[in-house]
Amino acid sequence: MTRIRLGMVGGGADAFIGGVHRIASRIDGHYDLVAGALSSTPEKARESAAALGLDPERSYDSFDAMAEAEAARPDGIEAVSIVTPNHVHYRAAQAFLSRGIHVICDKPLTATFDDAEAMERAVRDSDALFVLTHNYTGYPMVRQARAMVEDGQIGTIRVVQVEYPQDWMTSSVENEGVKQAEWRTDPERAGAGGAIGDIGTHAYNLAGFVTGLTGAELAADLSSFGAGRKLDDNAHILLRYEGGARGMLWCSQVAPGCENGLRLRVYGDRGGLEWAQEDPNYLWFTPHGEPTRRITRNGAGATDPSTSVSRIPPGHPEGYLEGFANIYTEAAAAIRAVQDGQSREAAMGKLPGIAAGMEGMAFIRACVTSARDNAAWVAI
Numbered sequence: 619m620t621r622i623r624l625g626m627v628g629g630g631a632d633a634f635i636g637g638v639h640r641i642a643s644r645i646d647g648h649y650d651l652v653a654g655a656l657s658s659t660p661e662k663a664r665e666s667a668a669a670l671g672l673d674p675e676r677s678y679d680s681f682d683a684m685a686e687a688e689a690a691r692p693d694g695i696e697a698v699s700i701v702t703p704n705h706v707h708y709r710a711a712q713a714f715l716s717r718g719i720h721v722i723c724d725k726p727l728t729a730t731f732d733d734a735e736a737m738e739r740a741v742r743d744s745d746a747l748f749v750l751t752h753n754y755t756g757y758p759m760v761r762q763a764r765a766m767v768e769d770g771q772i773g774t775i776r777v778v779q780v781e782y783p784q785d786w787m788t789s790s791v792e793n794e795g796v797k798q799a800e801w802r803t804d805p806e807r808a809g810a811g812g813a814i815g816d817i818g819t820h821a822y823n824l825a826g827f828v829t830g831l832t833g834a835e836l837a838a839d840l841s842s843f844g845a846g847r848k849l850d851d852n853a854h855i856l857l858r859y860e861g862g863a864r865g866m867l868w869c870s871q872v873a874p875g876c877e878n879g880l881r882l883r884v885y886g887d888r889g890g891l892e893w894a895q896e897d898p899n900y901l902w903f904t905p906h907g908e909p910t911r912r913i914t915r916n917g918a919g920a921t922d923p924s925t926s927v928s929r930i931p932p933g934h935p936e937g938y939l940e941g942f943a944n945i946y947t948e949a950a951a952a953i954r955a956v957q958d959g960q961s962r963e964a965a966m967g968k969l970p971g972i973a974a975g976m977e978g979m980a981f982i983r984a985c986v987t988s989a990r991d992n993a994a995w996v997a998i
Contacts (some may be wrong), residue, residue: 727975756944773888812849
């Protein structure tokens, strides 16, 4: 099977998420990274490309130059990963989508809602796929939970509890030279949401992916505890879902002792489910009136939706990188399906795309609007 020729925008030296994307793309052997515009600084872009062993002729000083040159090559890239700060997402994606090159983009969708709507138009007007890397949807036991909800094993959903606490911004690290904090606390680059954009969108997306519910309204209390911080670093959000279910979302980057504590609890009239990202190989299922059951990844009780995206026997840890890899592998299958004539809609399957991106942007906008009106209820 011929590997997909992949390019990357962003992800150069000192960039965390670019390395994660590159590892994820390699795990199942579906991609070859052959080109890049790896930094907004040309010298750093070239140094980063050399460190990765890219052909110097395919190391570009800008994504525009890369899109134009690669589209003209007979061996040009077929897909591109965009792993830049949020404010670059739309302009970079549009450059490749307009040339028929598939886009795999980090979340959230963009920095502003205007850019998000422009991105939606760009995706609609292109023949290429657009995949948003909500990587937690790729975890095997998240797929297991989704399938159990779809099968009615917990009944009609009543309550959804999701949280995502971290502690890495407890001090004002953006003033201490921490690059990842600098742009995430800058409204010009991150957008209107701080923690709600960075990790709150992950929590909101995960809840919707597992439950199949659509958010209708929310009431958000956003806080900025970091001295002089311009964007939120903590949020408490009440949710009303279409159909009557109720939810609560807490995300924080100022919670000492919490590293990456994404956790989901879903309760229906027949039972409940619980999953935690820091212990991702287990799903806890409690039928009403019965003892709690532990379902292990690739173990007893695991079914095809989870086992089909799991690589190793139970009891061996599998998590963040593999979940990311599942998104990349499914994106590769979708790209090949489209190349073989399948429709984009059919090819995408469970993959998060432009619709998931727009839902995340609507969530951020509603949170900011609600918080400005003293946590008033706002339509999502």
